Amino acid sequence: MSRSGTLAAFAAVGLLVARVTAPSAGHDDQKEGMAAVHRPDGLTVISGTFHLGMGDTFDAAKAEALPAGTYGTWPAGMKHFVHAKGETVVQFHGDGPWAITYLDPADDPRNKKK
Numbered sequence: 001m002s003r004s005g006t007l008a009a010f011a012a013v014g015l016l017v018a019r020v021t022a023p024s025a026g027h028d029d030q031k032e033g034m035a036a037v038h039r040p041d042g043l044t045v046i047s048g049t050f051h052l053g054m055g056d057t058f059d060a061a062k063a064e065a066l067p068a069g070t071y072g073t074w075p076a077g078m079k080h081f082v083h084a085k086g087e088t089v090v091q092f093h094g095d096g097p098w099a100i101t102y103l104d105p106a107d108d109p110r111n112k113k114k
Contacts, residue, residue, distance in 0.1 A: 016096040019046065022084035041094045044071040048088025053081050056103065079103065 043050075045066050053063035058081045065085075066072075074080065092098070102108040 011098075012096045014096055015093075016098055017091060017093045018098075019089055019091045022048070022050075022088045022090075039076050039094055039098065040073060041092055041098075042071070042073045044091045044093070045069065046089040046091055049085045050088050050090050051083045051085070055079060055081075 043066075045068050047068050049068075050066045050070070051060065051063035052066055053059060055062070056079055060083060063081065063083065105111055
């Protein structure tokens with residue numbers, strides 16, 4: 001998943017709104033690893049289809065498809081996984097600083113060599 005702008009907005013204290021784009025890469029699924037958020041989060045699906053599942057194991061069949069226009073919240077500490085079908089834009093909102101912890105550090109894109 002790519003984030004437009006800077007990640008500094010995620011580290012700031014106070015209200016935050018950030019849009020995240022999962023660009024189409026010519027294949028059906030784009031998967032983000034198992035993770036847990038540290039604070040309550042809000043989410044709005046702007047375009048595309050965002051899939052959200054809960055639990056400790058990635059299982060695309062158990063994820064709920066959230067089409068454009070869907071919105072909701074989840075509590076701090078919720079273990080979850082996401083994936084997108086084609087290009088998908090989501091908007092997160094909540095209180096910063098915002099952080100995410102990947103259950104398997106190998107899934108964390110910040111650990112990938114460029």
